[in-house]
Amino acid sequence: MKQFSLILCVVFHFAFAKHELYDGHGLYQVNVEFVEQTQLLEEIQTRYNLDVWVYAYPGKPGQILVPGHLKEQFQEELAAAGITYSLEVENIKEKLDLEDSLLEVAAARSNRSRSLPGLSFDVIHRYAVVDRYLVDLANTYPNVRVFSAGRSVEGRDIKYITISTTNFQDTRKPVVMLQSLLHAREWVTLPATLYAIEKLVIDVTERDLVNDIDWIILPIANPDGYEHSHTSARFWRKNRARNSFCMGVDLNRNFDIFWGTAxxxxxxxxxxxxxxxxxxxxxxxxxxxxxxxxNRLELYIDIHSFGSMVLYGYGNRQLPPNALAVNYLGVQMAQAIDAVKWPQNRNYIVGNVAMVLYMASGGSSDYAMTTGVPFSYTFELPSYRGITSTVQGFLVEPDFILQAGFETWEAIKVGARFAARNFNRRAGQ
Ligand SMILES: [Zn+2]
Structure with a gap:
C-alpha cells in the first residue's frame, strides 16, 4: 500500500508539475462595444503578447489568456479603454490538471474497450503511436501506402498515408486531402483525421468513397509542436523553430500566399x-x-480548433472566383455536422475566414487554392463544454473525442462526394 501511494504521488507530481508554466494564468472574457475599442484591445494584446483564443468584435465577446503577473496591468488597461471584462477562469492550470486526469482515467480504461484493430477514440494519441499506426496500416492493408514526407525542425519524421484502390494510377479519380495538427495545441483535430482513416480503411461502410476517390491523410502536420504541447506547454501553437529569441513559427502564417501581410x-x-x-x-x-x-486535388481540408466553423479564403477578404460554389459546399458540410452534433455545441458558421474570424495571411488552405485546388477549407472544430465547466477552448474531454471524429466525418463525406462529382463534371466523365 505504501509503495502504491508512493507511485501515485510520483504520477501525481509529474502530472501536475508540468503545467507550472500556466500557474496563475487567467482566462478573460472581454466585451468591446465600438470598433475603436477593438483596436485598443488589439494594441493591448500585442503590447503584452497575450494569447488570444477568441478575437473580440462589437457584439462578439473575446477570450484572452493572461499570465498572472500581467493580470493587474491588463485589467487597468481594459478599464482605461472602457472595455468590460470578466475573469472566466482564475487559474487555467487547474483546468489543465483536470484535463490530464480525465484523459489519464480514459487511457487506463481504453485498451480494454476496443474491438477494432485501429486506434481508440477515447484518448488523444501521441506522435509515436500515430507514427507507428500509419506504418502498420500500410503493412496490413494493400490499398494503404505510407510516405515519409520529410523531417520536422527537431528531426521527427512527418508521415502521411495514401488510400487508393488503384495506387494513385487512375488519373480519372479526384484526390481529397485531409490534414490536422498544423497548430500544436488543437488536440481535438487529431481524432478527425484518425476517424476518417478508420472509415476508409478499417471499418468501411461506404464503399464509393474508397473506390471513387484517392485520399491523402496527414494526421500530424506539426509533430514537434504537438509533442511540446504534451510534454511542456499545453497551449503551444507554433512549430519549434529556433529563432534568435523566442521559439517557433506559426506554420499557418508561413505559406506563400500574401505572406507577411496579416x-x-x-x-x-x-x-x-x-x-x-x-x-x-x-x-x-x-x-x-x-x-x-x-492536377487531381479537388478538396483540401485543414482541420483546426476551435469555434465550430467552416472557413474558406482568402484571408485578405478577397473571394475566389468560385466563391459561390465554395460557400455552397461549405454550408452543405456544416449542415451535415449540425445534423448529428451534440446539443451543447452551437451550429457551425460558414464563411470567408477574414469576414467571420480575422484577416490572416500565409494560411495553408489559401495556398492550396493557388495551386489549383477548387475546394479548400479550414475547419474549426467545436470546443466541447462539458464537465471542465463553461470554458471554451482547446481543452479536450475524453467523451467528446469519438464524437469529434464522427461528426467531422459527416462533413468530409459530403465534401468528398461533391468533390468527386465536380471533378468528373470538369473532366467530362
Ligand atoms: Zn489552428
Whole structure:
C-alpha cells in the first residue's frame, strides 16, 4: 500500500508539475462595444503578447489568456479603454490538471474497450503511436501506402498515408486531402483525421468513397509542436523553430500566399510568420504534397480548433472566383455536422475566414487554392463544454473525442462526394 501511494504521488507530481508554466494564468472574457475599442484591445494584446483564443468584435465577446503577473496591468488597461471584462477562469492550470486526469482515467480504461484493430477514440494519441499506426496500416492493408514526407525542425519524421484502390494510377479519380495538427495545441483535430482513416480503411461502410476517390491523410502536420504541447506547454501553437529569441513559427502564417501581410513579425508572437515564406520544413512539406497532386486535388481540408466553423479564403477578404460554389459546399458540410452534433455545441458558421474570424495571411488552405485546388477549407472544430465547466477552448474531454471524429466525418463525406462529382463534371466523365 505504501509503495502504491508512493507511485501515485510520483504520477501525481509529474502530472501536475508540468503545467507550472500556466500557474496563475487567467482566462478573460472581454466585451468591446465600438470598433475603436477593438483596436485598443488589439494594441493591448500585442503590447503584452497575450494569447488570444477568441478575437473580440462589437457584439462578439473575446477570450484572452493572461499570465498572472500581467493580470493587474491588463485589467487597468481594459478599464482605461472602457472595455468590460470578466475573469472566466482564475487559474487555467487547474483546468489543465483536470484535463490530464480525465484523459489519464480514459487511457487506463481504453485498451480494454476496443474491438477494432485501429486506434481508440477515447484518448488523444501521441506522435509515436500515430507514427507507428500509419506504418502498420500500410503493412496490413494493400490499398494503404505510407510516405515519409520529410523531417520536422527537431528531426521527427512527418508521415502521411495514401488510400487508393488503384495506387494513385487512375488519373480519372479526384484526390481529397485531409490534414490536422498544423497548430500544436488543437488536440481535438487529431481524432478527425484518425476517424476518417478508420472509415476508409478499417471499418468501411461506404464503399464509393474508397473506390471513387484517392485520399491523402496527414494526421500530424506539426509533430514537434504537438509533442511540446504534451510534454511542456499545453497551449503551444507554433512549430519549434529556433529563432534568435523566442521559439517557433506559426506554420499557418508561413505559406506563400500574401505572406507577411496579416501576421506577426515578432518571433515571440503566436502568429509569427517566419523569416520568409516556407522557411519551415513542416509548411514546405504540405506545399510539396499539394504540388505533387495539384492536377487531381479537388478538396483540401485543414482541420483546426476551435469555434465550430467552416472557413474558406482568402484571408485578405478577397473571394475566389468560385466563391459561390465554395460557400455552397461549405454550408452543405456544416449542415451535415449540425445534423448529428451534440446539443451543447452551437451550429457551425460558414464563411470567408477574414469576414467571420480575422484577416490572416500565409494560411495553408489559401495556398492550396493557388495551386489549383477548387475546394479548400479550414475547419474549426467545436470546443466541447462539458464537465471542465463553461470554458471554451482547446481543452479536450475524453467523451467528446469519438464524437469529434464522427461528426467531422459527416462533413468530409459530403465534401468528398461533391468533390468527386465536380471533378468528373470538369473532366467530362
Ligand atoms: Zn489552428
Amino acid at each position: 501576421s506577426s513579425t515578432n518571433p515571440c508572437s503566436d502568429t509569427f510568420h517566419g523569416r520568409r515564406a516556407f522557411s519551415e520544413p513542416e509548411s514546405a512539406i504540405v506545399r510539396d504534397i499539394l504540388h505533387a497532386h495539384r
